[in-house]
Amino acid sequence: xxxxxxxxxxxxxxxxxxxxxxxxxxxxxxxxxxxxxxxxxxxxxxxxxxxxxxxxxxxxxxxxxxxxxxxxxxxxxxxxxxxxxxxxxxxxxxxxxxxxxxxxxxxxxxxxxxxxxxxxxxxxxxxxxxxxxxxxxxxxxxxxxxxxxxxxxxxxxxxxxx
Amino acid sequence: xxxxxxxxxxxxxxxxxxxxxxxxxxxxxxxxxxxxxxxxxxxxxxxxxxxxxxxxxxxxxxxxxxxxxxxxxxxxxxxxxxxxxxxxxxxxxxxxxxxxxxxxxxxxxxxxxxxxxxxxxxxxxxxxxxxxxxxxxxxxxxxxxxxxxxxxxxxxxxxxxxxxxxxxxxxxxxxxxxxxxxxxxxxxxxxxxxxxxxxxxxxxxxxxxxxxxxxxxxxxxxxxxxxxxxxxxxxxxxxxxxxxxxxxxxxxxxxxxxxxxxxxxxxxxxxxxxxxxxxxxxxxxxxxxxxxxxxxxxxxxxxxxxxxxxxxxxxxxxxxxxxxxxxxxxxxxxxxxxxxxxxxxxxxxxxxxxxxxxxxxxxxxxxxxxxxxxxxxxxxxxxxxxxxxxxxxxxxxxxxxx
Numbered sequence: 001x002x003x004x005x006x007x008x009x010x011x012x013x014x015x016x017x018x019x020x021x022x023x024x025x026x027x028x029x030x031x032x033x034x035x036x037x038x039x040x041x042x043x044x045x046x047x048x049x050x051x052x053x054x055x056x057x058x059x060x061x062x063x064x065x066x067x068x069x070x071x072x073x074x075x076x077x078x079x080x081x082x083x084x085x086x087x088x089x090x091x092x093x094x095x096x097x098x099x100x101x102x103x104x105x106x107x108x109x110x111x112x113x114x115x116x117x118x119x120x121x122x123x124x125x126x127x128x129x130x131x132x133x134x135x136x137x138x139x140x141x142x143x144x145x146x147x148x149x150x151x152x153x154x155x156x157x158x159x160x161x162x
Numbered sequence: 163x164x165x166x167x168x169x170x171x172x173x174x175x176x177x178x179x180x181x182x183x184x185x186x187x188x189x190x191x192x193x194x195x196x197x198x199x200x201x202x203x204x205x206x207x208x209x210x211x212x213x214x215x216x217x218x219x220x221x222x223x224x225x226x227x228x229x230x231x232x233x234x235x236x237x238x239x240x241x242x243x244x245x246x247x248x249x250x251x252x253x254x255x256x257x258x259x260x261x262x263x264x265x266x267x268x269x270x271x272x273x274x275x276x277x278x279x280x281x282x283x284x285x286x287x288x289x290x291x292x293x294x295x296x297x298x299x300x301x302x303x304x305x306x307x308x309x310x311x312x313x314x315x316x317x318x319x320x321x322x323x324x325x326x327x328x329x330x331x332x333x334x335x336x337x338x339x340x341x342x343x344x345x346x347x348x349x350x351x352x353x354x355x356x357x358x359x360x361x362x363x364x365x366x367x368x369x370x371x372x373x374x375x376x377x378x379x380x381x382x383x384x385x386x387x388x389x390x391x392x393x394x395x396x397x398x399x400x401x402x403x404x405x406x407x408x409x410x411x412x413x414x415x416x417x418x419x420x421x422x423x424x425x426x427x428x429x430x431x432x433x434x435x436x437x438x439x440x441x442x443x444x445x446x447x448x449x450x451x452x453x454x455x456x457x458x459x460x461x462x463x464x465x466x467x468x469x470x471x472x473x474x475x476x477x478x479x480x481x482x483x484x485x486x487x488x489x490x491x492x493x494x495x496x497x498x499x500x501x502x503x504x505x506x507x508x509x510x511x512x513x514x515x516x517x518x519x520x521x522x523x524x525x526x527x528x529x530x531x532x533x534x535x536x537x538x539x540x541x542x543x544x545x546x547x548x549x550x551x552x553x554x555x556x557x558x559x560x561x562x563x564x
Binding site: 024054055060078104129 | 199202204207371373385390392451452453456478487
């Protein structure tokens, strides 16, 4: 099976609910999931039925909301699929996938800690890395926090200086 | 009644910061709580403030041992995004340094594991041989660690002709020693009794928990980013992925030992294939887009995701080191094991905490009855000793007349 065949399978299975794009090289694909409630279905299909392995999840804070990316790789077929879900702010929340992929326990805790995204159904949603003395409402990767951070220069701040 | 034994915040063997709570019933572990975060330094955030060429120097410092793996994964991602093919000579130089690093990492772990179970001879021999590898790294890259040898588009330092005979001599010297080490470990009845069936991770558990590297390969999941997602010189060289079905500590050690020989094989071929030519293909511009780089570090696959807005810096750079997935498997592999084995099992997949957390923190509440590293190590050594004594008794019945 090649990446393109997996792409076709996904399109047949989910139809209009997703759109699949090819990335910078032919081995990397990006799946845009339109409704955030579909995230579990797509992850389950890739992980359980097609035999993908979950590499990791990434959170990115953008103007529109927090983007959650699920990176799933097919080791037998040499291709990587990234599922993209946009979680709207304020109070971002999304269904947890830990009952499908137990290996996602820590990364969901990390994304919660860095971006304040609540994962509904996570068995133990507590911060992963922060010390006990750090304030509970401080989320370092949030756009607003990053921009106000004294040591990190943002590109916008740099432009203003110029 | 179940009791809780806190261990940490330093690992008893590897002396790295982490905190385990072993829930024990008698001497058997029934549950484990893992607390990390002691060496989180916010490298992902720092990376967004560096230019494309500066990031390799930063990610190199994620881990002292995988200091070639992280920049390698990052460079693969940038090269894919910029659609850049690196020169042939750079491919082989990368393979040589990367495999030397793998040898160095595997030998380091082997020595520490030997030390922990009470085989100090193994520890001293192996670390002596590891010096050969470190010398080779110093010769080829200029540094024993933190090589600063890789950049997007190629490598920064060439392997000169005068280095090759020395490199070959050291590799020739190392090979019989690695073979001898395999024989010593595979034939030792005490090690078999001590490590077989300890800390088993089944194939299905490894798949569910997304285990990586030697941890997965020792459980029968033959994944290796060098073979599955081929890049640079690896598809041009002859080598194989080592995989064993058992999933215990012995299998994890055996996978690493056998991989040493594969690494030596790769280095030999790569040296032969080195042809004169350029070593870098400069990347002028990184276009808008996103890309992923997968590289097989000594401990498993490193994952680098970058997103570019067309400027000279990444707007997001996600790093996932292999230990991040592997440490979580302790939840399963420690259950049912003896407390004396707890330290060994949690170290069997060669965890790297600096990799896993990428803030420093101090835990103010130190529990009173912390079992310190010496205690844990003593328990482990006593267990080996008791097994060895048992064998001694059996074998000495006829020979030992005193």
